[in-house]
Amino acid sequence: MTRPKPIIGITMSEAAGIGPEILLRAVEEGSIFTYCQPLIIGDFKILDLARRRFNINVGFNVIKHFEEAAWEDGKVDVIDLDNIPMGAFKPAEPNAVTGRAMIEYTEAAVRLCIEKKIQGAVGGPHSKKAAADAGIHFDGYPGLIARMTGANYPFLMLVAGNLRVANVTLHVSLRDACNLISERLVLEAIRAVDEGVKMFGVAEPKIAVAGLNPHAGEDGMFGDEDERYIKPAVKAAQEMGINASGPWPADSLFYNVMDGKYDAYVAMYHDQAHIPVKTLAFKKASAVAIGVPINWATVDHGCALDIAWQGIADPGVIIETIKLVSLRGGY
Template sequence: MKSIIGITMGDPAGIGPEIAIKALAKEHIYEKCIPVIIGDAEPLKDANRFTSLNLKMNEISGINQAKGEFGTVDYLNLNLLSPGSWEYKKVSALAGKAAFNYVKKGIELALENKIHAVVTGPINKESINLAGYHYSGHTEIFADLTGTKDYAMMLASSSLKVVHVTTHVSMRKACDLITEERVFKVINLANDAMKMMGVENPRIAVAGLNAHSSENGLFGNEEATAIKPAIDRARQQGINADGPVPPDTVFVKALAGQYDIVVAMYHDQGHIPVKLTGFKLDLATKKYTSVSGINCTLGLPIIRTSVDHGTAFGKAGEGRANEESLVDAIEMAIRMAKVKFDLK
């Protein structure tokens, strides 16, 4: 049995429709799953045109109508956009409303067990807030609409996996949010996630917050008051957690294979190393030659993976967007669904 993967189209003014079409132009995707795009007909048809892929478009009204055949794009049309009603590269409440509702529909289908996982295309935070949906990103939308209290963001490239204790908050607030209880919960989420990926006994590195993990209190006390106690609790439960590991060496050790995943304390501590390993920029052409890596929300009752980049308004509608991250996200969703649902 193949997994059924719902792919939300993302902001129609960005590169979401384009990378969705390009991802489903790859035959190996259909060998592993039945992909269904959740979005609007007009942006998808336009992307099919300007990418010159000329795939067959199959509008369905229910997931059971999906053909799952290479060369045919199955999609649910939410009919939120009419021809010419949106504009590429532009922030708008209309596009924000559409993007939010694609995500909402994907969540509903997953909670109803009609799809095995949700893979999200990029949304624009300003657009969804203009539409009246006051969230800082996908992670918070999924947590709210699934009633999830304890969750975390995981980023993964081909060589590095990182889960975050805090994300979209100021550095000053992040320090206040790094508590023993929060760090302990994120260590558990990291352990569960790696097991869902087939790692039997995950090796988890927990990064320090301060330089040199505070040098025994010389540069701060968060390691002693929050991070180390959380690690000790996790170890008592049989979790293979190590740390606090100094932030300037923890990712070097993970890349060398010493750890399976790193628990990072704040947004940039985790994002920078993952993007350094997954993104490659050619200065001569000013184009990314690689946009590898995915975003995954841990702790949800459903599987959610995502691209690890934004809407890229600067290149939207031009046919030059890189679909690599979306392909990675689809493949990760397939992998996690196989374990969760015991698919063959």
């Protein structure tokens, strides 16, 4: 018996960016239909404008509610929130209207996941500034998902093939990141990574944990956070049966990516995680929300206002992200 394909929601996200174009090009390219039944959540007017401007061959079935989806061959269902007046829209110029709309698409997709109507969702490239202009605090998808689901410890894990790197802290200043590091937070990140990697079919993940300070503190000579917080967190994870090790000096840790020594890495702050991933897999990685009870990922790039609405955006990353979420969703 053929296993039914998971239904995966895909948000249009920031309308003024490349989101509408790469979303439609992913549908037109067609390979995502092998893995899932896609469901777009956005504003049909904007999508139709992109379709006509870039001559993208995509058919729509426009609906207001999930239950109206037809799943017709040759068409993609679009839940139309109709929340961007055309007079308020200008390509490549996000504003409070598009920022609020972006959040509304995200919330709609999260609710569908919570209600188990869909088996996962992909958030398009977003603009934190546009959300802020709308008066909405948005520090990334994991935080928003956590607030909606009641998850206490959301994290982000960058994934590109077998390269997986998670952040203990994310969109905060480096000073704040250092202050946020605690044994509990590091332990919860390790636990979330262990569970997240198992969803990729790795039965007993080997997890390497980076230190915070130069040389992982070198016995407290260059900072005591590694000894006070990270080392005890690793030990606690080991006592739970998690195959974790560290803290390792971050400047040499990621060399191990080359020989596949570890299944995943835990980094302490944003750039510590993103630099190795973007060096080795620039514009090829997905950002997976872990530590939350739903299946969610986004692309590892922004809304690219410098090339938005010019017909030259590459849909490669969103295609791979849709496939990734589909595989986690039961394909």
